[in-house]
Amino acid sequence: MTKKNRIVSFKKLDSELKNLVQNFYPYGFEDDIKSYQLGPGKSFYAFPISTEEYNILVKVDVDYDFGLDMEEEVSGQESDL
Numbered sequence: 001m002t003k004k005n006r007i008v009s010f011k012k013l014d015s016e017l018k019n020l021v022q023n024f025y026p027y028g029f030e031d032d033i034k035s036y037q038l039g040p041g042k043s044f045y046a047f048p049i050s051t052e053e054y055n056i057l058v059k060v061d062v063d064y065d066f067g068l069d070m071e072e073e074v075s076g077q078e079s080d081l
Contacts, residue, residue, distance in 0.1 A: 007046065007057045017049075021058065024049045033060060 008017065021029065025047070032047040036057065046057035 003050065003055050004053060005055050005057075007044075007059055010058050010060045013058070017056070017058075020049055020051065029058075033062065 013021065025032065029047045033045050034047070035043050035045055037043050044059050045062040046059045049056050049058060
């Protein structure tokens with residue numbers, strides 16, 4: 001049996017999924033957040049969890065794109081020191 005895929009907003013998680021997130025990520029999920037592309041100019045950030053029936057991406061709001069831009073900022077700060 002193939003698992004179904006779902007995308008759920010973190011803000012709209014029911015209590016069962018909140019408990020599942022806490023069990024999967026007891027120390028936080030920040031390191032597992034990735035950017036997913038929906039199409040040109042459309043993307044979102046999420047982290048994965050899974051159940052027996054579903055592969056779930058939990059969509060989260062991110063204030064800063066922490067990809068390549070952050071690495072460039074950090075390396076730029078180090079060179080200024």
